Amino acid sequence: MSIAEENKVLDLKALHADRKRLFVLYADLETDCSKAWLVDRMLGAGELSAFYGPPGCGKGVIIEDMGLHIAAGLEWHGKPVTRGAVLYVALERRKLVERRAIAFRVKHGLQDLPFAIAGGVYDFRNPTTAAQILDICREVERQTGERVVLIIVDTVSRALAGGDENSPKDMGALVTVTARIQESTKAHVLLVHHIPHDAERMRGHGALLGAVDTTVAVVNAGSVRTAKVVKANDGEEGEGISFTVEGVEIAPDGTTAAVAVPADIPATSTEKKWAKGLRLVRDCIDAALTEAAIEHSVGGDGPIVRAVSLEAVRNIHKARYVSSGDGERSEAERKAWTRNFKAAQQAPLIGGEVKDGAEIIWLL
Known part of the structure; x- marks a missing residue:
């Protein structure tokens, strides 16, 4: 066989190989086809x-x-x-x-x-x-x-x-x-x-x-x-x-x-992270987020979170707080808020920073 004829045979084989790559025949399907x-x-x-x-x-x-x-x-x-x-x-x-x-x-x-x-x-x-x-x-x-x-x-x-x-x-x-x-x-x-x-x-x-x-x-x-x-x-x-x-x-x-x-x-077990005394704080944050959430980029270029003003959360806490003891309700609410909000920050269960002169917070 001449060199020209050998080249022609090789060209035909290459052409057939290229065409075969366009599809696979039923008979050629692999027995071992486990998903990768x-x-x-x-x-x-x-x-x-x-x-x-x-x-x-x-x-x-x-x-x-x-x-x-x-x-x-x-x-x-x-x-x-x-x-x-x-x-x-x-x-x-x-x-x-x-x-x-x-x-x-x-x-x-x-x-x-x-x-x-x-x-x-x-x-x-x-x-x-x-x-x-x-x-x-x-x-x-x-x-x-x-x-x-x-x-x-x-x-x-x-x-x-x-x-x-x-x-x-x-x-x-x-x-x-x-x-x-x-x-x-x-x-x-x-x-x-x-x-x-x-x-x-x-x-x-x-x-x-x-x-x-x-x-x-x-x-x-x-x-x-x-x-x-x-x-x-x-x-x-x-x-x-x-x-x-x-x-x-x-x-x-x-x-x-x-x-x-x-x-x-x-x-499903995340509730356990919020101690009983802190759940009112969390519920107030959830309520404020539902009413007036904003999208905030943490640190200016960090992840985007749903945040809300601290003032809005505090106002909801004032309305929802139920005093369990004697004394003035407003003072009891203030002490409960200060104690539980600080505990939630230290856990940490909430994040916060100042934006446009006002403090905003978000759930972690």
């Missing part, structure tokens, strides 16, 4: 997920914590993970993401992990964005020597770059670009999303909900927060974890950043 997990029983390898929840629920903290555990190859809340490089695309608050990673380093003593943070402006409706993200992934893999197994996009709103999240065209374009990134990297892509319309549905057009394999709702249930699977195309719904948020000092000037800590008790 990125996070055991929670997030599938190479799939698409969305974590969502209201501001201040701790979703950014727990998502980054999960990504760092994957980069380290450490079990996450007792769940085995597939180790690999992680790319966190921080389309908002990049510096906060960096500080949280530093806090994780301080907390766990891990100096070198294949975890990369990318900032900037990317329009995930534009097909060229897929190529840009793929270029970053390749460079991360080159520098770390690890395959990228998780890409976090924070947030969907910023990824739309001014697009309408209720538009099927805009959300459909985002889903398409995300799918291209998945297909090329074989990595799991995790989208961070904002407040849902209700407990079961994410905000925005249903194209995203239809495209994701898994949705995870993050909820702040008081001092303990939860991240629970709401939708799972190929897994167990209801699977989840509980965690608390802890501040870690990361600089000589006292700057702190949040880290996630596994909770020793389930979220």
